[in-house]
Amino acid sequence: MKTKTILALLFFTAIFTFAQKTTEKPKFNQELAVKLGADQYGMKAYTIVMLTTGSAKIGDKAKMGELMKGHLANIGKLADEGKIVVAGPFLEKNKEDYRGMFIFNTKSKEEAEQWVKTDPAVQAGVFNYEIFPWYGSAALPMYLERHKEISKENP
Known part of the structure; x- marks a missing residue:
């Protein structure tokens, strides 16, 4: 018993x-909160850019391949500069015709637009875009640091 x-x-x-x-x-980590620009809730403003199908019709596969290579290189550059914190394509077609999205580390729609216009695929008209203000966790930029630890290859 x-x-x-x-x-x-x-x-x-x-x-x-x-x-x-x-x-x-x-x-609570005050130093980290300040470093990340967190408000009292651990959140901050970002800007989301939704990429949509553009008007350009590029039939040359080599040209399209170069544009996509430039698109990915630009995403990497913006990420390295701390300007982009999330980027990725949508895996299914959708009624809004969204192809992918970026979350930019700025609350300024004008600044986000300047950054998205550095994309060769946007410049060529392969993608158009829509811009939205967004409020999310200030820790979001830390996700990219961790991503580097788990990816064997980068496109």
Whole structure:
């Protein structure tokens, strides 16, 4: 009887400890919050750019390949400069004709537009774009740092 009671007590203690650890709020890091530009909620303003299909019809596969290579290189450059924090294509067609998106590390729509216009595929008319203000976690730029650790290849 004592053994069952002790085992039950140990079991419930372990469950309580696990539940407490998973529900405890992490310690606030003021230095990191300031570095990332976080507000009191750990959030900040960004700008989302939605890429849509442009009006250019490029039939030359080599030319389109060069434009896409330039598109990806430009994304990498903007990411290295801290201007872009998320980029990627949509995997399915959609009624809005969105092809991909960027989340830019700026609240200025004008600045985001300047940056998106550096994309060779945008310049060539392969992509058009729409710009939206957005509010998200200030920790979002840290995602790219981690991505480099898990990607074996970069396009």
